[in-house]
Amino acid sequence: MFSKLSPSASSSPARVSLVMLVFVYACQCRPATTPEVRSFIEPALLADEDSTEGRFVGTLQASATTLDRTGTPTEFLTFNGGIPGPQIRVRQGDEVSIRFLNGLPDGHDWSSGVHWHGIEGYNASDGTPITERGIMPGAEKTYEFRATRPGVYWYHPHIRGAQAIFSGLYGPLIVVDPAEDELIARGVLPKDDRVLVLSDTWTSQGIVTSAESTNAMEIMNGTEGRELLVNGHLLPTLDVVAGSAVRLRLINSSITRFWRVSVPGHTLIRVGGEGGLLNHARVEGGSVTGERFDVETGASLGPAEVALGYERGEVLLAPGERADVVLITDGVVGDEWPLRWEDSPRGRHEMWMEDGEMVMGDAADDGTRPGVEVARFRLVAGEQSPITLADGTPLLAAVGRSIEPVATPANAQWFDEAGTTLDEEMTHEEDESGELVMTTWFGMNGVSWHPDHMAGPEQPLAPSAKSARIGDTIEWEVRNNSMMAHPYHLHGFSYQPYALVFWPDPEHATEDNSAVRVPWSHDEFEDTTLIPPFASLYFRVQLSDPAGDGSAAGRWVQHCHILQHGENGMMSELVVSP
Numbered sequence: 001m002f003s004k005l006s007p008s009a010s011s012s013p014a015r016v017s018l019v020m021l022v023f024v025y026a027c028q029c030r031p032a033t034t035p036e037v038r039s040f041i042e043p044a045l046l047a048d049e050d051s052t053e054g055r056f057v058g059t060l061q062a063s064a065t066t067l068d069r070t071g072t073p074t075e076f077l078t079f080n081g082g083i084p085g086p087q088i089r090v091r092q093g094d095e096v097s098i099r100f101l102n103g104l105p106d107g108h109d110w111s112s113g114v115h116w117h118g119i120e121g122y123n124a125s126d127g128t129p130i131t132e133r134g135i136m137p138g139a140e141k142t143y144e145f146r147a148t149r150p151g152v153y154w155y156h157p158h159i160r161g162a163q164a165i166f167s168g169l170y171g172p173l174i175v176v177d178p179a180e181d182e183l184i185a186r187g188v189l190p191k192d193d194r195v196l197v198l199s200d201t202w203t204s205q206g207i208v209t210s211a212e213s214t215n216a217m218e219i220m221n222g223t224e225g226r227e228l229l230v231n232g233h234l235l236p237t238l239d240v241v242a243g244s245a246v247r248l249r250l251i252n253s254s255i256t257r258f259w260r261v262s263v264p265g266h267t268l269i270r271v272g273g274e275g276g277l278l279n280h281a282r283v284e285g286g287s288v289t290g291e292r293f294d295v296e297t298g299a300s301l302g303p304a305e306v307a308l309g310y311e312r313g314e315v316l317l318a319p320g321e322r323a324d325v326v327l328i329t330d331g332v333v334g335d336e337w338p339l340r341w342e343d344s345p346r347g348r349h350e351m352w353m354e355d356g357e358m359v360m361g362d363a364a365d366d367g368t369r370p371g372v373e374v375a376r377f378r379l380v381a382g383e384q385s386p387i388t389l390a391d392g393t394p395l396l397a398a399v400g401r402s403i404e405p406v407a408t409p410a411n412a413q414w415f416d417e418a419g420t421t422l423d424e425e426m427t428h429e430e431d432e433s434g435e436l437v438m439t440t441w442f443g444m445n446g447v448s449w450h451p452d453h454m455a456g457p458e459q460p461l462a463p464s465a466k467s468a469r470i471g472d473t474i475e476w477e478v479r480n481n482s483m484m485a486h487p488y489h490l491h492g493f494s495y496q497p498y499a500l501v502f503w504p505d506p507e508h509a510t511e512d513n514s515a516v517r518v519p520w521s522h523d524e525f526e527d528t529t530l531i532p533p534f535a536s537l538y539f540r541v542q543l544s545d546p547a548g549d550g551s552a553a554g555r556w557v558q559h560c561h562i563l564q565h566g567e568n569g570m571m572s573e574l575v576v577s578p
Contacts, residue, residue: 121547123492199229229374249322260314265337267283278396295504340373341371449462492574558571
């Protein structure tokens with residue numbers, strides 16, 4: 001059922017006895033609800049310790065903290081004692097300096113650091129095991145960068161990332177576009193601006209359960225927590241003024257869970273996200289039109305519709321993705337609207353017997369698991385600030401700005417074998433005792449790799465590392481060779497997608513051997529993009545150096561942001577020379 005690749009000799013596949021599979025499948029995490037309704041808590045603003053205009057200085061401390069977030073006091077890992085960590089809010093162009101203190105438990109291999117997810121061009125502050133050695137408990141480091149691109153970002157450790165984030169170590173970073181003030185004054189964007197950090201976890205008897213599983217099926221599907229949190233709380237209620245609108249800056253900080261977010265009967269209008277404001281507002285979801293073509297000849301076979309896996313007016317965020325959306329509160333005082341999580345098909349796997357043999361494929365409930373309310377909007381009286389916003393409303397275009405397409409490079413094209421592949425394999429075989437065991441393997445470009453978190457910049461390059469220079473513009477293909485959707489994340493540089501190509505499923509190829517090309521309908525810059533099964537993402541990226549001093553040179557990782565996939569080998573590097 002899978003395309004097979006030869007794992008490298010250095011890979012260490014996880015194993016699981018098939019007698020455990022029934023237990024594992026039965027315990028697949030489902031959304032949990034609670035009857036208690038809590039007030040909405042905005043992530044607290046991190047204090048600015050420097051009053052200088054254009055400079056932000058703050059302090060983050062990671063520590064173990066006991067909080068009651070799921071009905072039982074539980075020891076979480078936190079930044080500054082909260083889940084999520086404090087909101088860092090700066091303006092485009094600000095110089096940022098954050099002192100990180102590692103107060104995590106000593107003696108438990110909790111070296112750590114901070115990765116600034118989506119921040120461009122400052123390699124020494126990227127916070128990964130190839131830019132620094134893990135910061136030991138009791139030690140500290142100061143991270144410095146300039147917030148060059150507006151947008152919705154976040155921060156988290158890149159050492160033991162799955163367990164750290166599952167335990168509470170994450171927080172929002174908002175870079176405000178100066179154009180927002182004018183758009184608010186014009187009634188295009190709402191004044192009411194909220195951050196919603198979406199996450200999940202699994203607590204039991206006062207502790208967070210482990211996301212560092214050796215169970216092959218759990219690693220393949222990824223760990224999904226049974227408790228769904230919005231800003232670290234179960235089922236909070238957000239009061240919004242009836243007859244106005246609210247802006248929601250959404251961040252998916254889950255290690256595995258896809259967040260298909262909806263407000264039934266109402267439309268979420270996308271105004272921005274990973275690369276700041278859009279040229280024009282848009283409503284996402286439903287289906288898109290592409291062109292079917294012959295794989296061998298390239299000949300056009302006519303138009304084709306591609307279902308996106310979520311309804312129009314909803315938003316789908318894979319792990320690591322963000323969206324900036326607006327909800328218009330066209331109701332009356334006293335109305336209450338649910339914010340819901342709904343399932344979406346992503347290629348979860350299961351095993352079953354067929355003709356006397358064990359086979360693997362999509363789980364029967366993939367995409368159909370029960371939805372759940374995760375928060376609630378309550379319409380209240382207040383000063384109304386109506387806005388004019390709909391699909392196609394000018395945003396940057398209204399203030400004389402636009403996101404310009406990245407120019408097509410003359411010869412820097414990384415396609416096919418020169419591009420990046422996302423690879424996975426799952427097999428089962430008998431061990432020495434005759435017991436049937438399963439193994440799982442992840443890689444990029446046919447090689448499984450993950451850095452040593454205490455080796456630092458001196459450790460060897462990833463065998464599949466790519467090389468380029470500051471100033472290069474690259475046209476790049478990232479191809480998902482698996483039957484599971486993977487969110488691809490590139491560190492250090494924002495890229496501009498321009499097409500998705502859906503290739504034939506090797507196990508279910510069509511008679512006409514056709515593929516479908518879907519042009520990207522907008523010029524948004526991204527750093528994390530969901531790539532469907534057997535599909536290629538095409539993007540252009542300019543390897544710019546925002547500081548102008550060579551800070552962007554260095555080793556940058558690229559990986560799947562389902563963190564158990566990345567940490568088990570679906571990771572590589574982009575090495576940028578001065």
